[in-house]
Amino acid sequence: MDYDLLEEVLAAIASARKHGASDAWASIGRSREVEFTLRDGALEKVQENTSQRLNVTLYVDGKYASHSTTSLASDRVDSFVGEAVALTRALEPDPDRVLPDPSLYEGRIEESLDLVDPSMDGVDREWRMAKLEAMDQVARANDAVISASSYVSNTYGRSAAASTNGFRGENQGTQTWLGSSVTVREGGDRKPEGDLWIGSRHTGDLLDPEAVAAEALKRALDRVGSVKGPTRRTTMIVDPQAGWRAIHSLIRPATARGLHQDRSFWKGKLGQSIAPEILTITDDPLMKRGLGSRPYDGDGIAAKPLVLVEGGVARNLYVDPYYGRKTGMAPTTGGRTNLVVTPGVDKGLTEILKDVGEGIYVTSWLGGNSDSTTGDFSFGLRGHLVESGEIGAPVGEMNVTGNLLELMAGLAMIGNDPWPFRSLQTPTMVFEGVQFSGA
Numbered sequence: 496m497d498y499d500l501l502e503e504v505l506a507a508i509a510s511a512r513k514h515g516a517s518d519a520w521a522s523i524g525r526s527r528e529v530e531f532t533l534r535d536g537a538l539e540k541v542q543e544n545t546s547q548r549l550n551v552t553l554y555v556d557g558k559y560a561s562h563s564t565t566s567l568a569s570d571r572v573d574s575f576v577g578e579a580v581a582l583t584r585a586l587e588p589d590p591d592r593v594l595p596d597p598s599l600y601e602g603r604i605e606e607s608l609d610l611v612d613p614s615m616d617g618v619d620r621e622w623r624m625a626k627l628e629a630m631d632q633v634a635r636a637n638d639a640v641i642s643a644s645s646y647v648s649n650t651y652g653r654s655a656a657a658s659t660n661g662f663r664g665e666n667q668g669t670q671t672w673l674g675s676s677v678t679v680r681e682g683g684d685r686k687p688e689g690d691l692w693i694g695s696r697h698t699g700d701l702l703d704p705e706a707v708a709a710e711a712l713k714r715a716l717d718r719v720g721s722v723k724g725p726t727r728r729t730t731m732i733v734d735p736q737a738g739w740r741a742i743h744s745l746i747r748p749a750t751a752r753g754l755h756q757d758r759s760f761w762k763g764k765l766g767q768s769i770a771p772e773i774l775t776i777t778d779d780p781l782m783k784r785g786l787g788s789r790p791y792d793g794d795g796i797a798a799k800p801l802v803l804v805e806g807g808v809a810r811n812l813y814v815d816p817y818y819g820r821k822t823g824m825a826p827t828t829g830g831r832t833n834l835v836v837t838p839g840v841d842k843g844l845t846e847i848l849k850d851v852g853e854g855i856y857v858t859s860w861l862g863g864n865s866d867s868t869t870g871d872f873s874f875g876l877r878g879h880l881v882e883s884g885e886i887g888a889p890v891g892e893m894n895v896t897g898n899l900l901e902l903m904a905g906l907a908m909i910g911n912d913p914w915p916f917r918s919l920q921t922p923t924m925v926f927e928g929v930q931f932s933g934a
Contacts, residue, residue, distance in 0.1 A: 689714025724890030730854030738921030839909030
């Protein structure tokens with residue numbers, strides 16, 4: 496990708512001005528993704544996706560609209576922008592739609608976030624096949640295995656953005672993902688499954704493919720004999736790989752937009768306690784090699800860590816410039832990057848299970864939903880009974896229900912073992928008094 500993306504977006508905003516726009520924001524993104532899937536020892540899929548898109552946000556006579564195109568030839572861009580300006584001029588005015596204050600662009604990090612893996616240049620078919628075959632060999636090493644799939648993908652992307660009020664920015668990054676999915680044999684029609692998917696900016700930060708497949712196989716075998724879990728109110732221990740669901744559901748409504756539209760249970764909660772003191776949640780866009788890291792957001796706001804919950808107290812919201820003006824709140828950032836739950840006690844899952852003694856250990860979620868307005872939720876789950884501090888029989892076909900704020904009020908322990916292979920990182924978490932519905 497040898498294109499000068501910044502030059503292209505500058506040409507787009509110049510075109511917008513030429514056609515009568517008072518202000519404009521333009522961004523271009525280009526990416527290439529290669530995926531390989533191996534199923535039961537045979538190459539099942541090879542897929543390459545390339546994409547490019549120009550987005551232009553226009554401010555014309557107090558009116559606003561956003562337009563996009565995949566045709567990036569200079570003559571076509573000029574024609575596209577001209578038509579977009581004409582369409583925007585026909586809309587109703589929206590006085591709150593203006594470009595961000597340029598002061599929000601200031602303070603952008605200058606040092607590298609190390610988001611590009613230089614070794615990606617050496618990733619080829621042989622490299623991918625070696626990873627897949629290593630996973631396949633381990634995943635099918637048990638006689639109970641019916642089928643196993645292995646997956647690898649590599650992505651490289653670049654972007655640039657510019658505005659008529661002085662913003663200029665460029666960014667790029669790589670990602671590699673490995674995955675293994677295993678189905679095993681059980682009596683009757685039951686076919687327990689297990690899988691593991693991990694991603695990282697740098698291939699060297701990933702687990703070995705053999706370890707990925709071994710864990711997927713173990714998870715499938717651990718599901719053998721699973722029964723419908725019991726209906727009871729008890730302690731819930733959430734695996735670090737599953738903790739994202741509760742935290743995502745808690746944080747998703749924490750937006751100025753949600754407050755403005757009366758669709759967030761965070762309304763009136765800033766400065767108040769919404770969880771025990773052990774809970775601190777930070778959105779950190781400056782994490783080195785973080786899957787969600789970035790130097791600036793979609794409005795050009797310079798990236799900075801944002802503490803959303805501190806010692807159990809709701810401290811901040813995601814406030815984009817538009818809804819900031821509507822609510823009178825100072826902009827912070829428009830959306831989530833790397834969401835990190837601060838580790839707590841110096842213990843991992845095994846030690847925490849021994850401390851808890853009895854309960855239900857959640858390993859994964861199966862569907863369900865949460866209401867951003869009320870906080871009410873119902874999630875399907877898979878997991879194990881915990882008996883005498885040990886992982887016991889596998890359970891499924893059950894739900895956990897309640898209210899997110901009430902769930903958080905019962906947060907009793909946070910471990911020191913966050914799962915690093917996703918942008919939402921949570922350690923083992925323990926919740927008391929959780930209602931499970933099952934047999």
